[in-house]
Amino acid sequence: MKSSIHEKLSLGEDLMQQLAEIRSYLHQNPELSFQEYQTSSYIVSWLEKWGIPHRRFGETGVVVDLVGNGEEGPHIGVRADIDALPIEEKTELLFASKQPGVMHACGHDGHTTILLGTVYQLYQLKSEWRGRVRCIFQPGEEADGAAQQMIEQGVLENPPVNGMLALHLWPHLPFGSVGVRTGAITASCDDFRIEIEGKGGHSARPHHAVDAIAISSQILQALSLLVTKSTNPVDPVVIHVGKIQGGTANNIVADRVVLEGTTRTVSRETRKRLRSQFITLVEGIAEAYGARAKIMYPDGLPPVINDPLLTDCVKQCAGDLLGDSSVYVLLEPSMGADDFGAFAEQVPSTYFRLGIQQTDRPVYDLHHPQFQFDQEIIPIGVKLFTHTVLTLLDKGEIETC
Template structure:
């Protein structure tokens, strides 16, 4: 196996890049300065690139034999509406916006991978498409790029993505066969009753009473509609209803989310939730309308692509650095849209240090040690050069 290390010079450049990105975060679909900065870096490296959508970028690196396999690698570039509290000297200068999910790290790692693969393009066959994706924290960003043809011309054979992970020791690689993240769909339940005086409730239809019955019944979707060993979430996060203590409420609005790790359960939850709400409201003489918004699909890793990354990580860092994740995260990532179409794997890169408290993703004090950057670059680069360039054809 050829091991491609990150030079000190490149590492120093990547640290500068990461700190600039962290200091200038931008929200989903508003990553204009981020996009311009990425293209500036690529131009300084004399690496051609393509723009896609308003703030998306992809780089095609063509090997010595164009007819080989076509590998995709994706990094997300957007930030979150969070006020940073890390105290870092390169903290966000944009009020209320922060890279609290490690996307600055993901982007930097992919830029380092682009640099390495471009420099070594005569050492592999086929092509690699490195995708800098906007809007991961919003809805449908990955699907938008797919609709614009990011997986085509020619068709991509396999996809890779990573996510920094504060729940694993620094430098470990977390792999998961099958589902690694859940779907995430949002819904709004509008319950209509009939207003009246609280002294004469028999003349009214209480939307609050209907809502409490629906709230209790929703829990049965978790316990009765799916395999008991399969994780499922049905959550109500917002309730709005009623106008005064002595008035029977004629309207209540519930807002929530469902999460599942299989496509079958995801669809079943949707249909059963709608049926349940409508039937309960009707039984009380009211009406419930469910507005369901399909969000991110689950990320389901392909076995053979996952195996190639695992084997590459073992050869690079040793078996002690590879962790088999026991269960999927109920968080979501729109990389699932890619994985629905192309055999893919999405893995975790551990960032937890023994001597320092690790804050979770989306926390205002989230940060990571920059020594993780060359590890990500090395794993992506070596996996492409030594494994996927032949594994796509052999299916390992």
Template sequence: MNNMSLLQVAVSLEQEIVAHRRHLHQYPELGFQEFITSEYVAEYLEQLGLQVQRGVAGTGVVALLETGQPGPCIAVRADMDALPLREQTGLPYASRHEGAMHACGHDGHMAMALGAARMLTGLRRELAGTVKFIFQPAEEMLGGARHMIDAGVLESPRVDGIIGLHLWPDLPTGQFGVKAGTIMASMDHVDIMVHGRAGHGAAPHQGVDAIIAAAQVLSALQVLISRESDPADAVVLSMGSIHGGSIPNIIADQVEIRGTVRAVNAATRERMRTRVTELAQAVAAGMNARADVRYEFGYPPTVNDAKWVRYAEEALRGLYGEEAIHPLAHSQMTSEDMAYYMEHVPGAFLLIGTGGEGKGKFPLHHPELAIDEKALHYGAAYLAQFVRNYLRE
């Protein structure tokens, strides 16, 4: 089967791949609750004749495509969970689960992996080795990849490398964002509890206003980015949640601030942990309040192996030509728990453009996110081409 015929197979499967995505889009489930989703995935993979294991790390699915010939094992990873978001697209296949939406493209990730599984099943006789399909739960904030690794998904057989894709509305359809080294940032969690002293709103001097103290802490933290960080060193601090107080005429005694810090440099990551804690505590103390800081390291940076990126580029050239490769000038400040797999085995994680026909209007995690579904068969073909090249080599 030559490259053109493989692409033709992907085109012929386009409607089926899109149907997968639309079905999964209608039934989004949050992390570790992907029961309907995982059953749909498992049933389809079983229909293809793959060896399927259900219930991995709770709701994960692992499927093996055995070629019957000795060789390496390559993993194809897709995540399954949705976001706690009320969809506002108005699409006929919009979410039927109130308060949940596939707004990060995981429905597309699964659809592309299922399409690749269908294509690779037809290529079984010309391959040597094993393809392991990993459909993992709970990528969003919960680190499902760690649970899958703990459950042994990189063993039996031992995985030699891993590949994956992330839908990316900032790129036009037909473009693949490629970068060797760090492609996505780390993500760490910050929880600051500011303690004051309650009082009457008419006598603020008798209390310690936790809201005022928290506001000063929030303002001061931005100095860590604007005045303490090298402008060439990518780091982002985003405090996305603040809660405190009860009614208008009571001085609040407690305010909670929660957010994330993202970095691509290990030293910067460590510095931010130290300085966020020091500054929050010092500023609160200056307001006669107290700040308790819980700072937890979360997802590590997602680091692509240079050799595996070259493999990815070869697969893309073979299918679409050089014009499909979009070199990324810098790391993306989003984070991915794909990073955990790639701490153990080499891999290539690429961004696939979905911004065709005006579909890049809304970003990921937006309730009106819509993607260009033509991208799905491009992605499926790429995954299949990469695996075919690797297992033939």
């Protein structure tokens, strides 16, 4: 069974060389969120070279709709993010970034290359499957709202997508292995800004003032208690304040302090509850000391909640290709975030990890200036995406996978 799958999904030498060229180019020419004009044009150039129909989506997105031998059947979506980060690269790769202060430090160049290879393979095999596949090259994953914007613009419609797949290269799993998890695999990410308005005065007469710094310290302590004493210990919650600004001199009572931070949860219900408690708590403390709190707490990224049946399908397909010993069931979610959660809120979805850790070289985490991966992971990703999509299409209905 495994040998026949490998034979069917084999990538020819020409395609392997093309994918290596694509990854090198993308890594050398990274672009920040919503500025991926050159990146999307490069994606289009390969689709045109291969004769594969496609369409632009928004300013910098690209969508490929593939139709098999008959339209009846599931409609599967596959997503890759295409943007880079504002990080100065320090890898010393031969194809290191040419853009000062911009780097593919999160593996999106690999994700894009893997999806291009998947598009090519599915297009070549289209006479062997029925149904539809929508491949989405998504801009702006590193900026809030990109996936949500595409959804609002109809990327999951006409015809409706029945299920979504995505992967992320992962430096915390052995090279070529796969990590899967049912339920939450990444956390929500909601950024906040609190402005405490007190009353300035002289430090010799604090009773005539309202000290915004002292009130902010009370808020910081109360927020930590909100995590430790108001949340189920087995339901992960993070409240982090990473920036505080306030005060003008050592003998002046500060009239204004600004705190900025982020909250993370893995449950949609906890996310909603936390927001309500957070606002009530902060406003209450400020009011109790005679100050006023202005709070900005917009909805950010939802958690990625994996569908059990789709996740099981990825697990089975990874076992077919790589062997069961290379498939890891992740015991806990990451408190990092990915806007793929917006897709997962709309349709059954699964998001899995593709390991890139190698024992013979240093391991650098995502968003590190020395982050890199071996390009040999790309054909593994292509085969895994392709095999999973074909398996889902062959089932006839996603619900029965």
